[in-house]
Amino acid sequence: MFEEFWRETGDAAEVVIPGWQTMSYFSDVTNVCWFLEPELDRQVRRLHRVVGNAAVDGYHVLVGTGSTQLFMAALYALAPDAAAAAAGEPISVVSTAPYYSSYPAVTDFLRSGLFRWAGDADAFKGDSYIELVCSPNNPDGAIREAVLDPKTGNGRTVHDLAYYWPQYTPITKRASHDIMLFTVSKSTGHAGTRIGWALVKDRAIARKMTKFVELNTIGVSKDSQMRAAKVLAAVSDGYERRPEQTKETTTTPLRLFDFGRRKMVERWSMLRAAAAASGIFSLPEETSGFCNFTKETAATNPAFAWLRCDREDVEDCAGFLRGHKILTRSGAQFGADARYVRVSMLDRDDAFDIFINRLSSLK
Amino acid sequence: MFEEFWRETGDAAEVVIPGWQTMSYFSDVTNVCWFLEPELDRQVRRLHRVVGNAAVDGYHVLVGTGSTQLFMAALYALAPDAAAAAAGEPISVVSTAPYYSSYPAVTDFLRSGLFRWAGDADAFKGDSYIELVCSPNNPDGAIREAVLDPKTGNGRTVHDLAYYWPQYTPITKRASHDIMLFTVSKSTGHAGTRIGWALVKDRAIARKMTKFVELNTIGVSKDSQMRAAKVLAAVSDGYERRPEQTKETTTTPLRLFDFGRRKMVERWSMLRAAAAASGIFSLPEETSGFCNFTKETAATNPAFAWLRCDREDVEDCAGFLRGHKILTRSGAQFGADARYVRVSMLDRDDAFDIFINRLSSLK
Numbered sequence: 001m002f003e004e005f006w007r008e009t010g011d012a013a014e015v016v017i018p019g020w021q022t023m024s025y026f027s028d029v030t031n032v033c034w035f036l037e038p039e040l041d042r043q044v045r046r047l048h049r050v051v052g053n054a055a056v057d058g059y060h061v062l063v064g065t066g067s068t069q070l071f072m073a074a075l076y077a078l079a080p081d082a083a084a085a086a087a088g089e090p091i092s093v094v095s096t097a098p099y100y101s102s103y104p105a106v107t108d109f110l111r112s113g114l115f116r117w118a119g120d121a122d123a124f125k126g127d128s129y130i131e132l133v134c135s136p137n138n139p140d141g142a143i144r145e146a147v148l149d150p151k152t153g154n155g156r157t158v159h160d161l162a163y164y165w166p167q168y169t170p171i172t173k174r175a176s177h178d179i180m181l182f183t184v185s186k187s188t189g190h191a192g193t194r195i196g197w198a199l200v201k202d203r204a205i206a207r208k209m210t211k212f213v214e215l216n217t218i219g220v221s222k223d224s225q226m227r228a229a230k231v232l233a234a235v236s237d238g239y240e241r242r243p244e245q246t247k248e249t250t251t252t253p254l255r256l257f258d259f260g261r262r263k264m265v266e267r268w269s270m271l272r273a274a275a276a277a278s279g280i281f282s283l284p285e286e287t288s289g290f291c292n293f294t295k296e297t298a299a300t301n302p303a304f305a306w307l308r309c310d311r312e313d314v315e316d317c318a319g320f321l322r323g324h325k326i327l328t329r330s331g332a333q334f335g336a337d338a339r340y341v342r343v344s345m346l347d348r349d350d351a352f353d354i355f356i357n358r359l360s361s362l363k
Numbered sequence: 364m365f366e367e368f369w370r371e372t373g374d375a376a377e378v379v380i381p382g383w384q385t386m387s388y389f390s391d392v393t394n395v396c397w398f399l400e401p402e403l404d405r406q407v408r409r410l411h412r413v414v415g416n417a418a419v420d421g422y423h424v425l426v427g428t429g430s431t432q433l434f435m436a437a438l439y440a441l442a443p444d445a446a447a448a449a450a451g452e453p454i455s456v457v458s459t460a461p462y463y464s465s466y467p468a469v470t471d472f473l474r475s476g477l478f479r480w481a482g483d484a485d486a487f488k489g490d491s492y493i494e495l496v497c498s499p500n501n502p503d504g505a506i507r508e509a510v511l512d513p514k515t516g517n518g519r520t521v522h523d524l525a526y527y528w529p530q531y532t533p534i535t536k537r538a539s540h541d542i543m544l545f546t547v548s549k550s551t552g553h554a555g556t557r558i559g560w561a562l563v564k565d566r567a568i569a570r571k572m573t574k575f576v577e578l579n580t581i582g583v584s585k586d587s588q589m590r591a592a593k594v595l596a597a598v599s600d601g602y603e604r605r606p607e608q609t610k611e612t613t614t615t616p617l618r619l620f621d622f623g624r625r626k627m628v629e630r631w632s633m634l635r636a637a638a639a640a641s642g643i644f645s646l647p648e649e650t651s652g653f654c655n656f657t658k659e660t661a662a663t664n665p666a667f668a669w670l671r672c673d674r675e676d677v678e679d680c681a682g683f684l685r686g687h688k689i690l691t692r693s694g695a696q697f698g699a700d701a702r703y704v705r706v707s708m709l710d711r712d713d714a715f716d717i718f719i720n721r722l723s724s725l726k
Contacts, residue, residue, distance in 0.1 A: 002386065003383050003386055006381075006382040006383035006386070007382075007383040009382045009383075010382075011381075011382075012382065013381070013382025013383075014379065014380065014381045014382055015379075015380050015586075016377065016378075016379050016380075017377065017378050017379075017380075017590060018369075018374075018376075018377045019369040019370075019372050019373075019374075019375065019376025019377055019593075019594060019597065020366050020369035020370040020372075020376075022555040022556075023365065023366055023369070023552055023553050023554060023555050023556075024554060024555050025548075025554045025555060027555075064580075065428050065557075065580040065583075065584070066580050066581050066582075068578075068579070068580055068581050069579065069580050072579070076472075076473065102578075105578060106578055106579075109439075109575075109578045110439065110473050110475040110476075110477060111475055111476030111477055112473040112474055112475055112476070113473075113474030113475070113476060114473060114474055185388075189386055190386050191386060191387060191388045191581075192385040192386050192387050192388060192390075192582075192584075192585035192586075193385075193386075193584060193585065193586055194428075194580060194581070194582060194583065194584045194585075195584075212472075215431075215465075215468060215469055215472045216428075216431070216432065216435070216469075216579070217427075217428040217429050217431055217432050217557060217580070218429050218431050218554075218557070219429075219555075219557060220428075220557065221428070221555075221556060221557045221558075221584040221586065221587040222555035222556065222557075222587075223378075223555075223556055223584065223586040223587045223590050224584040224585075224586045224587060227380060227586050230382075231382060234382065
């Protein structure tokens, strides 16, 4: 969806890498995250300051191969150490349903003795856990807060804020949680670049997360870090004039979040019309809030639609839609009812248009 | 060490990535490894054909974030599945000592229920295992073959051929093992690019390794894949004229393996002279063989020196050298005697020269 925007930016987001550049494993040996390119660190902090969606002062910035790697790194860092784990049980990893289907898969695929998926946070009993809080939530777009109280025991939280950007939701406050995860995949659309970052308050946790990435992949692609830095800089430039730019030399900047919001508003309006036309689907109610970034009231426009089929005879909505050539992910994969499906709202224009046409014709 | 070479190649290995390019997670959905850029697949196969160090026909090429990720992927793919693991013990992972110090660390850091480090392959009893065969071996440069016979039980092997390139060793045969791991870090010197690849015979194993990378990092940086493809192409171009190149337009090509071999021969000669001058260090004996790539007899020039301190009163060689401002990794970390240390032979020229000077002055 964002490709159209980036085609218009010309060389503002283009990166050139000579054969001899960034050959080393190391970026900055004085940093906790020794493989983080200093320019990416700067541009991450700058963009958060421009948008106001997350605090950066007093935080360590860590880079990962997508935020998925940093999600695993956080589990590794928050779990009791190996000696404690050998004696006891792996720590429980929970998230309120419906939760991102990758959380259980990624937590359990190596059958780690350090952590283990334990399902819906709302149903969890115990005082030792890692709670994953995704807000806006994948798959249903809900604004979430932790449901378990970390003060009562050994609970820890990880905030997955991949979708906390102005194209998807009003920025209502500057988040300042212990561990916050972000990714260029959702903020700028560069999924193929595989760059995520974490903002981490505690130095010991930041060190342990860094150790995970070191053991897992000995750092993160420098080429992608440089590209991500360039892309994030181009986004910030759209909203903030840099010192070296004078009024005369600057053309009207391209503004990613304006572009993204326009597209998302348009798509959500098309989707709501299609669901209404068909008469058999319902969607989460639209919510809105005052956005501190745009300085106006805005509706949420989630990156996914959490679609419910209301027809009595359809118990497997994904199967029903598949029969009509619409590919979605079943609610069952998100710890929810199979009457729900998750639909991506970020596909290319032509694919999205076909989806809307097919959906509106179903009765 | 290779930076000097790549500075001379000009734009032959330069990559330019516009803002809108390779934004998707996907590269080729028809391929087992759906996130592998087709151009990298082509250039990997081409380089192996040029060098003759590994068979590629009938193999799947998989890409990873460095070969470390593919090492973990191989353990995941070769271990019994989760149901079998739940019932029994994790499979034993072994390698003949001295073995690469990361093998035990990477195998065990998540305390997986699927696989568990079990030490020296020579001392292993049992018929269910994964044997890691690193050849030329890290740390001692030895040419290795599997010591356990996979035909007698449920044994599987993973061949880590990171150093099986003409700058380090004569290419004596075309390797054709079930799983072979390589990396640009050691072949071309681009460690920061974090691109490794695996050549895998069996389709089901290739699928499972791909699944690991999908769960771990949802694929591999496209930017780095494109850069690696460009760099590998520049290496092959040095030895193989492409169809579109005519004699008139081509200047003398720069040849990476010639450059690398010259440097390594020079450094090993300096190191052997320094060890002799000091009188208290010994090194593995030089071996040689006929190289099918260069068509001449050549000596091995390992990427690491496996240095032994022969002084009776020095039991901890790494500690002794640290006291003389030489940083090395202790043999103890490689499952061997602490009288040994591993020294990198691939550092920058100035750092290598300082090391040689300090070493030769020790008595």
